[in-house]
Amino acid sequence: MTNVLVCIKRVPDSSEAVTLTPDGRAVDGRYSGYTMSPHEECAIEIAASVAGATGGTVTVLTLGTDEAEEQLRYALSVGAKDAILIEGDPDDFGPRDVADAIAEAIRTREADGTPVDLVLVGNDAADTGDFQVGIRLAHLLGRPVCAGIKQVEVDGDVAVMTGDGPEGTEVYEVALPAVATILEGGVEPRYPSITGRMKARKAPVARVTPSGSPRGTGRVVLTVPAPPPSEVTVLGTGAAAAPAVVAMLKELGVTR
């Protein structure tokens, strides 16, 4: 019975353009909407299959504002059974603070009698890209951690974690409890079903507040570099462009 906790982060969905708040301290997601990283969607999927295979449960957690309930509910609709919202503004919480707060929530949960056997986080958050929360969390909890993992299977007390390394596919066998940071690509995240959505609407979201005050992100300011002026050469329209394309390929020396 493996109880899995998945940590997700609500981030602006800035596919078209990144807009900053007037003070340049944050990305403005008011018009673009919000999402979570594909890495985290895959983490939820892995959690659901591990819990399914072992008869365990999936809990989803985020540190965020009230609005982050949207991402928690999404996770609840695709396999999580319950959710924890750590109340705080992610713009005030650096990776050390996030790891501290998650570790505290896990300790509280375990003290209340629910073990957390496997913690999954994304390899890197889609917005701040700090690449460190999972590893810091593992150190705080005194647990082993593997990074850049694409697949996890649990065999008794051991998690078998797979990822890509410089020389090929790497396998780590790690005793539980453990932490893994997940990369997109090893599993197909499921889409929410109608019943999944219905359940998610009613599922409980526990709220907690971190005891310490955050040490901060170190952010001074954000900037979006101005795009270089468009210098595109249009080679033509439709099939008629082919000779111009081939001439360009020859000039680059890529034809063989």
Next chain:
Amino acid sequence: MTLVLVEIEAGQVNLVSEEAVTFARSLGPELGEPLHALVLGPVDDAVQADCARLGVDVVYRATNPELERYAAAAWASALDQATTVSGATVIVASGSPRGTEVLAHLAARRDVPMAANVVSVTSAKPLHVSRQVVGGAALEEMDLSGPLGLFSVAGHAVEAVAADSPGDAVVTDIEADLTPDDLRAQLTRISVRESVDTGTLTKARVVVAGGRGAGSSEGFGDVEALAARLGGAVGASRVVTSLGWRPHHEQVGQTGSRITPDLYIACGISGAIQHWAGCASSKTILAINTDADAPMMTKADYAVVGDMHEVLPAILEELDKA
């Protein structure tokens, strides 16, 4: 003074580590010098010579045999000791998976901040860095001042160049006293050596990629044919891998591969920020799209307005004529 974590590939300092050392060296007398390096892997004459060429003064060689099988926490313990022995106040790694992972473990051990994907140092004292966030679409200026400044260097933030005058590269052994905890997440085995997936896309000189505009997995026939004709690799957008038209290891972008080919041909790809994050470092970009206003079409070097299913066969035919 600076300590750089240097990674080895095929018996040599790898390119991203050369970039990281070049970056550290550019910090100059105020921050960067002298320059020390911990080598993540065996140190032989070739590696020592590489380090000397790059201007490294002291090369730390970790001697604990347990380090042969990779464990990030164990390497962080070695890096921790090298930090103490060297007296470095700035620790630099490359933004590779290994470099970032080991550095994050050191940050956790020392409970100090760490900045990922740094492109420049904006102030030496206090230490402020500029780093890529939101997949490279924005830059964050970050305050890293404190007893120890830890950061990883974004790929291709600088071009790797040898030092004007080589370093002494004096080899110094680091014992690396490991605890059992450091070895709990040690690599068990490599199941597929050099799988076809790893490396082909990131090392290709030409990448021909398709997006939703391909229409289906069958719609990739011409993309594959052109890639084969140019001796290149096939790439894809996330929409394509999510729909299962192509495998994920072909995905280019923020959560896929970051590629640096001489030529990137983007067919039926809109050029969303997260996709651009992966292909922006291509030397030349050709976009083929029905929509002349798609971001990919305005950011590319060359564009063809049209249906990829008409344009690609015409290009293939023209290539055969030539």
